[in-house]
Amino acid sequence: MTMPGFRNLRELSDAQDAGRYLYASFRKQATQTTAAGVWFDLSMSPGNPAPNYYIGSPGVFVPLKQSTDGGIRHGGNVNAQGQKKFLRKLMAMTPTATATPLSCKLLDYIGFYGFIDESVLDEQFMDNTTAPTRYADGAGVQLMPVVVAGQTGGQPFTVNYTNQDGVAGRISRSHVMSTQFVNGTILHSMQANASYPNNGPFLSLQAGDSGVRSVESVTIGGAGDVGLFALVLVKPLATFALFGIDAPTEVDYFTDMASMPEIKDDAYLNLIALPNGTLSGAPIHGVIETTWN
Amino acid sequence: MAGFTSQDDIINSLTVSGRGYRADWQKSTFTPTAHTAGMWYSLFRGGGNPGADTILGTGTNLAFQALTDATTNATGIPHGGNVGGFKVLLNAAAQTAAATTAPCVLMLVDLLGFYPITTVTTTGDQALNNTVTLPRYTDGAGVQAFLTPSTVMGAGTPSIRLTYTDSGGTAGNLTPATLPIGNTAAPVTQIVYSGTGAGKFGPFVPLATGDAGIRSVQQFSLSASYVSGVLNLVLCKPLMTLPITTLGVTAERDLVNQFASMPKVYDGACLAWLMLAGAATPVASPISGHLEFGWGA
Numbered sequence: 001m002t003m004p005g006f007r008n009l010r011e012l013s014d015a016q017d018a019g020r021y022l023y024a025s026f027r028k029q030a031t032q033t034t035a036a037g038v039w040f041d042l043s044m045s046p047g048n049p050a051p052n053y054y055i056g057s058p059g060v061f062v063p064l065k066q067s068t069d070g071g072i073r074h075g076g077n078v079n080a081q082g083q084k085k086f087l088r089k090l091m092a093m094t095p096t097a098t099a100t101p102l103s104c105k106l107l108d109y110i111g112f113y114g115f116i117d118e119s120v121l122d123e124q125f126m127d128n129t130t131a132p133t134r135y136a137d138g139a140g141v142q143l144m145p146v147v148v149a150g151q152t153g154g155q156p157f158t159v160n161y162t163n164q165d166g167v168a169g170r171i172s173r174s175h176v177m178s179t180q181f182v183n184g185t186i187l188h189s190m191q192a193n194a195s196y197p198n199n200g201p202f203l204s205l206q207a208g209d210s211g212v213r214s215v216e217s218v219t220i221g222g223a224g225d226v227g228l229f230a231l232v233l234v235k236p237l238a239t240f241a242l243f244g245i246d247a248p249t250e251v252d253y254f255t256d257m258a259s260m261p262e263i264k265d266d267a268y269l270n271l272i273a274l275p276n277g278t279l280s281g282a283p284i285h286g287v288i289e290t291t292w293n
Numbered sequence: 294m295a296g297f298t299s300q301d302d303i304i305n306s307l308t309v310s311g312r313g314y315r316a317d318w319q320k321s322t323f324t325p326t327a328h329t330a331g332m333w334y335s336l337f338r339g340g341g342n343p344g345a346d347t348i349l350g351t352g353t354n355l356a357f358q359a360l361t362d363a364t365t366n367a368t369g370i371p372h373g374g375n376v377g378g379f380k381v382l383l384n385a386a387a388q389t390a391a392a393t394t395a396p397c398v399l400m401l402v403d404l405l406g407f408y409p410i411t412t413v414t415t416t417g418d419q420a421l422n423n424t425v426t427l428p429r430y431t432d433g434a435g436v437q438a439f440l441t442p443s444t445v446m447g448a449g450t451p452s453i454r455l456t457y458t459d460s461g462g463t464a465g466n467l468t469p470a471t472l473p474i475g476n477t478a479a480p481v482t483q484i485v486y487s488g489t490g491a492g493k494f495g496p497f498v499p500l501a502t503g504d505a506g507i508r509s510v511q512q513f514s515l516s517a518s519y520v521s522g523v524l525n526l527v528l529c530k531p532l533m534t535l536p537i538t539t540l541g542v543t544a545e546r547d548l549v550n551q552f553a554s555m556p557k558v559y560d561g562a563c564l565a566w567l568m569l570a571g572a573a574t575p576v577a578s579p580i581s582g583h584l585e586f587g588w589g590a
Contacts, residue, residue, distance in 0.1 A: 005309030008301035037390035037579075086308055101541035103388040105317070105583075140315060142342075173344045192578040197324045197340025202317060202519040204342040208363070210371035211315070236317040238575035239386045239583050241543035258383040258549035259585045260307055261315065274390050274581070276541040293308075 004084040006293050012088075012254070015293045021088070022290045024073035028271065030279040032182040037191025039201040040279065041146045041232075043109065043270035044184035047283070050074070052270065054148050054230035056114035059153065060127040061214070063111040063267035071109065071268035078220050078245050078292045079265045083293035086253075086260040090240055092286035093248035099282035102242040103274040105201070106288075108267045110134050110233040112142060118151055118225035123160075125217045126231075134264040135235050138164040138213030142202035143172070144232045144272070145188060150181030151227030154195070157220045159231065161205060164211030173204040177225055186272070201272055202234075237261040238270070242284070263290060296381065297589045303383075303549065306315040312431040312588045313382070314373030319343060320566060321583040322394075326480040328574035333484040335441050335527075337404065337565040343368040346565075349525045350443025352409050355513070357528075358424035361561040369404065369563035372586050380586040381548075381555035382558065387535050387582030388543040394578040395540045395573035400496065401556075401584075402529040404563040405429055405436060408510065410526060413446070415518040416458065418512040421526075426509065429559045430530050433460035433508030437497035439484050439527050439567070446479040447520025453486060454514040455498055455509060455526075460506035469501050475519060484567070485524070496567050497531075532556040532564075537580070544582075 006012045008282065015021060030045040043052040049070045056062035078085050091157055094100060110132045116124060135141050143159060159172040175188040175198050189200030198204040205212070215231060238253050253260050263269070273279065296311050297303050306312040320341040328334055337346045348366040352358045362369045372380060387399055405427050412419060430436050438455065452472040458464045474492030479485040487495035507528060533556050537544045558564070
């Protein structure tokens, strides 16, 4: 039996000829006024795919899946056919000068703990009744806190989690909530400030940890705040950047990056971005190309 | 060993065998230390993901301590654990949107170990303890040295000289003249002799003519008291450079097809960034990016 994946370049070409290849477009257009140097979650912006609002019960883990939640389309499940799917190419562009340059990451959004209340100073325990459907061992999985109801900022918080080796009780470093409050902001991301040494896009884990399997609790410090955030488990897949409005960015993840990240069955894909100003009203168009074998 | 024999082997290893690993990292410039244009700094102690190291400056004075990805309080960028030899770096990217952080040049290094030096008021040769040896690159080929404080230095400008054994095993080599000169009141994370002018080098201590690396350092000498502070003589293997030209513009390196180098990352590597500041950079300015690794059967 042939192992899933591509054994050589010929198989990569043959898969495309055989139709095991998908072109899927996206168009995200933020309505939020983003800030320079503050990471922003484009999954919460209008466009195609439709925005994601991190709806769920407070503190309860909710898996995100293409089949139920959408995200950037990448094709159907292939694992049951003895195949694996990979990101082959990505093209992106914007006609809005103020949106460039713009660094972006394509993430697999595994799931989230919704509506964590920044006003509660007691330890807030998370509900892990429902398990992640992808990257269950936590290898390479990162924590991304996303603002879903704006805060004032300046208050610290930590996360108690189980790491990629299954060790529970790991504590993230202390992070500070930023003063940028629009929905979709990565909560602890700031352009620069002495109070923000553990800046975004992902939380700084305890020394020696490289991934997160689950979150057990969140503790808000200081005086607390008024907002809410979703704590999202993500697996970073790819990086690209928009450099200007005069040409699209095109990345072949084999010949340009030698990586071809795997896209798991039913993955929920979306983007985060590091703007240099506001993205409000700036359409970001693109196409991803996936292939499987 | 874990290299690749062909492009087909790369694609087979990554897609069939899953022999790949991606690390998304973020490091901020050290909170108390604003960067000065033209000087080199270590981001090892900066906050972020992974977090700041707390190991430099600890341990027995003048005794070498090895660093690995599993060393307590050393916070190297993860690279996916041991694979029975080495991985190769396939690609890398970095960006910053922090005001005046660009331009800068990042250098990825494998930190091999360090000699903590608390006796910074002592002048002349001080014997270093090499009971512990290099954990990787054991012959010293390509290994370089830099000096960085873990406690801010005093108001001194001593010349610095090393007596070392080179990668060929020849002992007694000396740092050649002109000797590196330490910066007065060098802050934590600065490479103390970097800058512009006579006696300024970056990022590494110059080696004697013909030498290609350091196996161990036997003597450390200051020409005058550094008054106060704690220095760390760090041995490392440089792996790649990544220039960030413009605020917000991602720097990208394909190390297979663009820069055909595929630097080796050995099991246990403790990866960190050095940074040449091209502009006055505020404290806690974040830089983020990723590294992707692969390995053969």
